[in-house]
Amino acid sequence: MSKKVIIVGGHGNISLRLARILGPTHAVKSIIRTRDHESDIKAASAEPVYLSLEDAPVSAFSAAFEGQDVVYFSAGAGGKGGPERTKAVDYEGAVKVFDAIEGVSGPKPRLILVSAIDVRNPERIPSYYDEKDLAVSARMRAAMDAYMHWKYEADKNLANRTAFKWTILRPSTLTDGPGTDRATIGKAHLGAPVSREDVAKTLALLADREDAAGLAIDLVGGDVPIDTGLDTFIARGETDFLV
Numbered sequence: 001m002s003k004k005v006i007i008v009g010g011h012g013n014i015s016l017r018l019a020r021i022l023g024p025t026h027a028v029k030s031i032i033r034t035r036d037h038e039s040d041i042k043a044a045s046a047e048p049v050y051l052s053l054e055d056a057p058v059s060a061f062s063a064a065f066e067g068q069d070v071v072y073f074s075a076g077a078g079g080k081g082g083p084e085r086t087k088a089v090d091y092e093g094a095v096k097v098f099d100a101i102e103g104v105s106g107p108k109p110r111l112i113l114v115s116a117i118d119v120r121n122p123e124r125i126p127s128y129y130d131e132k133d134l135a136v137s138a139r140m141r142a143a144m145d146a147y148m149h150w151k152y153e154a155d156k157n158l159a160n161r162t163a164f165k166w167t168i169l170r171p172s173t174l175t176d177g178p179g180t181d182r183a184t185i186g187k188a189h190l191g192a193p194v195s196r197e198d199v200a201k202t203l204a205l206l207a208d209r210e211d212a213a214g215l216a217i218d219l220v221g222g223d224v225p226i227d228t229g230l231d232t233f234i235a236r237g238e239t240d241f242l243v
């Protein structure tokens, strides 16, 4: 069924692909920060909305979310501006969006948030991690300490919210390669990258998966058709996020 969706981080590499997938059959709005991105958004069959996570108040985001069925959050500082900006966008920006959804006066939209694989309480190690996972995890954490920390704080904040339905998607390293419609979903070993196209396809499928509420879902490169992998993961009902 056609839904009203709005994408925070609308000009991002995943978000543009998501808008192109959803645009023909859904009413898509994309939140961007500059008029320079307007033509790309319109070419992706979406309608631009101008707001910055760093500047606009919570109330402006609540107003933008009013009447929407789904809010996607796929924004991030992308390593530009140092740890302070990672905190401002990936954590404070995300919390602003959570607060804004709570501030919607009508029915609250669902939130589908893009986080990252291995975001977790650093004291808790997934039971299925092997030696290679531990080595990859240690390397990622050493290289992206602030990123992993603020993504964790954002996801932890979201995991405590009950006023609206939410789902977290946790992709591995992203590539710009073609989509395969296949992946490994849930309790994933680290290392296999996944294309932004397959992440966007998974996000699009999640628009119709209200039954994924409260779940955080690992997504890495693999061989299982994405829709089948989602069915299996959701039926099992075990989140991948270790708070």
Ligand SMILES: NC(=O)c1ccc[n+]([C@@H]2O[C@H](COP(=O)([O-])OP(=O)(O)OC[C@H]3O[C@@H](n4cnc5c(N)ncnc54)[C@H](OP(=O)(O)O)[C@@H]3O)[C@@H](O)[C@H]2O)c1
Pocket: 008, 009, 010, 011, 012, 013, 014, 015, 031, 032, 033, 034, 051, 052, 053, 054, 055, 074, 075, 076, 077, 078, 089, 093, 114, 115, 116, 117, 170, 171, 172, 173, 174, 196
């Ligand atoms: N790179 C990886 O390997 C990897 C792996 C796992 C997860 N992720 C996560 O995946 C998500 C999306 O990836 P991507 O490749 O699509 O990233 P991207 O292309 O860098 O997109 C991020 C978007 O966030 C927007 N943004 C930044 N600051 C903002 C602000 N103050 N207000 C509103 N929007 C703002 C950017 O807008 P502008 O275009 O205006 O700067 C950009 O469009 C990110 O959250 C990232 O952390 C990445």
